[in-house]
Amino acid sequence: MMQQTASHPAAPQQQDRDAARTVRQPSAGMTMPVELTVNGNLYTLSLDPRTTLLDALREHLHLTGTKKGCDHGQCGACTVHVNGRRVNACLSLAGAHSGDEITTIEGIGQPDALHPMQAAFVECDGYQCGYCTSGQIMSAVALLGEAVGPGDAEVREAMSGNLCRCGAYQNIVAAIQFVRGQS
Numbered sequence: 001m002m003q004q005t006a007s008h009p010a011a012p013q014q015q016d017r018d019a020a021r022t023v024r025q026p027s028a029g030m031t032m033p034v035e036l037t038v039n040g041n042l043y044t045l046s047l048d049p050r051t052t053l054l055d056a057l058r059e060h061l062h063l064t065g066t067k068k069g070c071d072h073g074q075c076g077a078c079t080v081h082v083n084g085r086r087v088n089a090c091l092s093l094a095g096a097h098s099g100d101e102i103t104t105i106e107g108i109g110q111p112d113a114l115h116p117m118q119a120a121f122v123e124c125d126g127y128q129c130g131y132c133t134s135g136q137i138m139s140a141v142a143l144l145g146e147a148v149g150p151g152d153a154e155v156r157e158a159m160s161g162n163l164c165r166c167g168a169y170q171n172i173v174a175a176i177q178f179v180r181g182q183s
């Protein structure tokens, strides 16, 4: 006697998951136009929809002052400003920022005209290897406009999303407090 093989169609929930996966995965080579305003300049890029703001800045606009550390929102090396607020660029899709004002470390000062926070980092020895420094400075500049208490402990807390493997924390806080004391 012939044995019948039972068929097991995918459960409805599994079908939903498969469909969602299909929608989320763009086909190879698929791009979309993205307009980004960075440091006052308007750029039109053709990007894979999955491109992060960090990769758009570094790989497409060649603004390599913004660093990639963890690429998972845990180190702060990629901090930029979006409409004046600090953001981890590795956690944000470039395509979500049409119409936003994006500022990178290249946009806040130049070697011959440093931002006061950049000058304070130099003055206070607020860096060693420098890898975290642009993210630290972008966070520190944004902090100046935030409701942060006056003490070092409050500054440390407000800067806790920016890690420094070299342990330059004490001098980073000193630089920030120096600039706060001037304003």
Ligand code: FES
Binding pocket: 067, 068, 069, 070, 071, 072, 073, 074, 075, 076, 077, 078, 079, 088, 089, 090, 091
């Ligand atoms: S690279 Fe974005 S938080 Fe670490």
Ligand code: FES
Binding pocket: 126, 127, 128, 129, 130, 131, 132, 133, 163, 164, 165, 166, 167, 168
């Ligand atoms: S200065 Fe080296 S990681 Fe901060």
